[in-house]
Amino acid sequence: MLDPAGLYEIIADVDVDDPVLIVALDGFVDAGSATRLGVAALRIGQEPRTVARFDVDQLVDYRSRRPALRFDTDHWAGYTAPELEVVAMADTAGNEYLLLSGPEPDTQWERFCAAVEQVVRHFDVRLVINLSAIPLAVPHTRPIGVTAHGTRPELTEGHEAWFSSAEVPGSAIALMEYRLGEAGHDAMGFAVHVPHYLARAEYPQAARVLLDHVGLAAELYLPTEPLAEASRQAEEEIAEQVAASDEVRQVVDALERQYDAVSSGRGDRSVFGLGGELPSAEELGAEVEQFLAERIDPEDPPTT
Template sequence: MSSELVIVHREFDLADPVLVVALDGWVDAGIGMRNATEIMVKADDAALVASFDADLLVDHRARRPTMTVREGRVDDISWPAIRLQQVSDLDQRPFLVLHGPEPDFRWQAFCIAVDELVQRLGVSRVVALGAYPAAVPHTRPMRLSATGTSQDLIERFGSPAGTLEVPAGISAALAKRFEAAGLETVSVWAQVPHYASGSPFPAATAALFQGLRAVADLRFDPAPLIAEGLEVSRRLDTMIAQNSSHKRLLGQLESAYDTSMGEQGEEIPTGDELAEELERFLRDQDESK
C-alpha cells in the first residue's frame, strides 16, 4: 500500500467479495447500524485484513479512548480503531466489513486508501448501512430507502424524492470515489420512528439485514432481533396508550403510512412535531421511575 494511513495485515484470495461499510459517527437512529456491525464482526472466523492509523484520522478529544480502572489502578486503555475485517454470513459466505469511527480528518486521503484496498481485494459491490429518524409509526413494518451511485440497486428500495442538499457522511464520499472506478455502490437506510430514534431499536437492525440480503445475498438470523423488537414495541404501546394526544399523533402516522405517507390522506404532523410530543412524554416516564 502506498498510503501511510493503512496497514495491511494479511492477504486473502476472495472471489468478488462484497464490502459492507459501517463507519459510526453520522446518522444511526436507534443504533441500527452499530448493532448490525457488532453482530457481523463477532463471528468466530472474523479475521483482520487491514487497520487504519487512528492517530492521523481521529480527534481523540472528541472521541476519547476508554480507560478501565480496577481498584484505583489504570488497567487498560481502549483506543478508537478503524478496521477492515473478513467475516462470514450464516451460509459461510465470506465478505468484508469496514467499521469503526468515521474519520474526523483527511477524508479524501482516507477514501483513496480504502479505494486502493478495494481494488487490491477485488471487491465487486459496496453496501453502506445507516438508519435515520423518520415520520413513521412503530406499529407498522420497517421501511428501507436507498441512496448511492447504482440506480438499479437504489430502485429496489426507493429513494428520497426530488433534490436534497444535506451534510454528507464518509460513506457518500467513498461512494463517489468508488463510482469513478466503476464499482456498484448503494447505501441502505432503515427508517426509524422519530420518537424512538434515541434508544436501541432492534427492528432497524433486522431491516438492515433484510436489505443486505436483497442487494448482496448475505444472510443473518433475524429471529433474536425480531423478538427484541416486539418487546420494544410493546413498551412503546404501553407508554403511548396512557396519553390521548400521543395516541392521536400515532394514529395520524399510521394513516399516513397506510396511504403512502399522506399523499391521499389527512394532514399529518411533521417528524419534529411528533418527536417533540412523544420524546417529552417518554422523558417524563423515565423521570417518574
C-alpha cells in the first residue's frame, strides 16, 4: 500500500477535545436521499471550517461520476470540482464536531481507510458515526426503523437487531468502520429504513430519524427543524397519492400486514429485503414513486 498520508492534508486543528466525527459519503445507496437531506440540514446556517482535505484526483473515477462544467455561449465558464473534506461544525448548543462528506472513493479503499484512521488519531476523535439509508419492504405508515452497527456491542445497546446476518454489497464507508474497529477505535453507523416504493424520491422523514439517532449517540443537539416542514409536506402528498389509487392502497395494506406480523413475532424479518432490490413497478404502485420523484428538485435544500 502507498503511504496513506499522501491522500490528505491537515488544514487546521480544532479547539474541542475528543470530538465526534460524522461521516456521510455520496455514491453508495441513499434511499429517499435521507443522508443527503440530513447533511444539508446540518449545514443550514453554518460556516463550516475545513480542517482536512482528501485528494479526490486519486480517489474518484471521473468517467463514472462526471463533475459538472458550465458552458456559456462560446466558452467554459465554470467547474464544480468534487470535494472530500473534514469540516468543523457546531450543534445548536455550540458543541463542536467534525463532518466528513463528499464522494465515496471509487479506488484505493484500503489506503483511504488507513488515511481516515490517521485523521481520527490526529484529531483524537472519540467516536466515528457513519450515515446511510437503505430501501426495505416496509410501509410508510409505520414507525421508521434504523439498523445500528458498531465496532463494540456497547455502542449499539438499546437498538433492536433487525437482521441476524446478510451478505450485502461492500462500500468504502462500511470497510472504514471495520478497519477502524480493528485499529481499536470506536466506530458505528446507522442505516435508516426507507419504504422501497419511496426510495427514489426525497423522504425527509427518514433524514429526521437518522439525525435523531446520531444526535443521541454522539451527545449532540443536531438540528432537525429544517426537515420538519418538508416532512409534513411529504406526508400529505404521500397520503393524497395513496388515497387516489386502489392499487397503491393494496400494496401499502399488504406491507402493513407483513410489518405487523413481524413486529408481533409472527413473521420472518427476512421479508423486509435487506438486499435493497426494488420490486416491479406493478407490485409497488409505480405512480407513487413517479409522483414523489417529481415533486422536489433533487438539488433543492430541505424546506426551512
